[in-house]
Amino acid sequence: MSVDPCADFHEFTSGGEVHLLPDGYRPSPGLHYLLTGVHKGTEREGELIPSQSYAMTRSAASWKDVIDLSADDVRAMKYLRGETLLLTDEEMKAAPVREPAKKKKKAGAAGRAGRPEKKAGKGKQDMTLITVDGFPLGFGKRNGPRLKNGLAPGWRKL
Numbered sequence: 001m002s003v004d005p006c007a008d009f010h011e012f013t014s015g016g017e018v019h020l021l022p023d024g025y026r027p028s029p030g031l032h033y034l035l036t037g038v039h040k041g042t043e044r045e046g047e048l049i050p051s052q053s054y055a056m057t058r059s060a061a062s063w064k065d066v067i068d069l070s071a072d073d074v075r076a077m078k079y080l081r082g083e084t085l086l087l088t089d090e091e092m093k094a095a096p097v098r099e100p101a102k103k104k105k106k107a108g109a110a111g112r113a114g115r116p117e118k119k120a121g122k123g124k125q126d127m128t129l130i131t132v133d134g135f136p137l138g139f140g141k142r143n144g145p146r147l148k149n150g151l152a153p154g155w156r157k158l
Contacts, residue, residue, distance in 0.1 A: 067087070
């Protein structure tokens, strides 16, 4: 059995939204679909922002950056409420190494309309899968010792 439940799916992009469709299935042109396959995420500025439904199809073995919380950990409830999490030293050390961002070359020393060029960032920030006892909850984004919550607002516990 494959570790990835979406291994037999292919990507379909429409209007910046990326969906996973079963192999052999192609949407018919001219038809409007309310829901098409698994919504993988949204493309913004060349980066894929994974969706909540995509997080629910993942397992710890199918994602490179995973933080597994126990059901007794107070951070699990904080995550479900939409709060930012503080990472432990062990979780900080377990973070995968990210490649530095490549600088884009622009004509001249200044950017558009005479503005100075922006400094290159820290590189592509991959999303971290949050699981509780191995079950996926959603994604977050590492920012130093903090993990910014990526749980969709409709999924949060009030």
